[in-house]
Amino acid sequence: LCRIITGLPHASSPQYRDYPMLGICDAELVDRSADPDDRRVTLVTFTDKGLACIRQCSDAMDSILHQVVQSMGEEKISQLCLLLDEFFETSEKAYSDAASGCRESEDV
Numbered sequence: 001l002c003r004i005i006t007g008l009p010h011a012s013s014p015q016y017r018d019y020p021m022l023g024i025c026d027a028e029l030v031d032r033s034a035d036p037d038d039r040r041v042t043l044v045t046f047t048d049k050g051l052a053c054i055r056q057c058s059d060a061m062d063s064i065l066h067q068v069v070q071s072m073g074e075e076k077i078s079q080l081c082l083l084l085d086e087f088f089e090t091s092e093k094a095y096s097d098a099a100s101g102c103r104e105s106e107d108v
Contacts (some may be wrong), residue, residue, distance in 0.1 A: 006097050024050070027049075028046060028047055028049050029046065029047060029049055029050035029053055030044050030045060030046055030050050031044070031047055032044055033045075039063075
């Protein structure tokens with residue numbers, strides 16, 4: 001979302017990490033302020049303009065999803081749902097297996 005709004009490149013290196021945040025601040029979508037209890041912490045809140053942008057993006061995604069569902073038809077959507085259910089169940093099991101393997105290696 002940050003790259004779409006600001007047009008800035010995404011980069012994970014520390015020197016570029018705040019660029020997207022700076023862009024959405026400049027676009028007046030969020031406000032940043034220091035935490036009064038801990039100056040090391042920056043509080044980020046959405047502005048009214050930012051909330052409107054989120055609603056607009058959400059509405060656009062809903063519209064696109066509706067168009068896709070309409071064009072695919074009920075049968076294909078049912079097949080897709082079944083495949084996605086299987087995918088997520090398999091992913092959860094793989095994650096659980098991997099996590100238990102990590103816990104076992106910590107016990108050693």
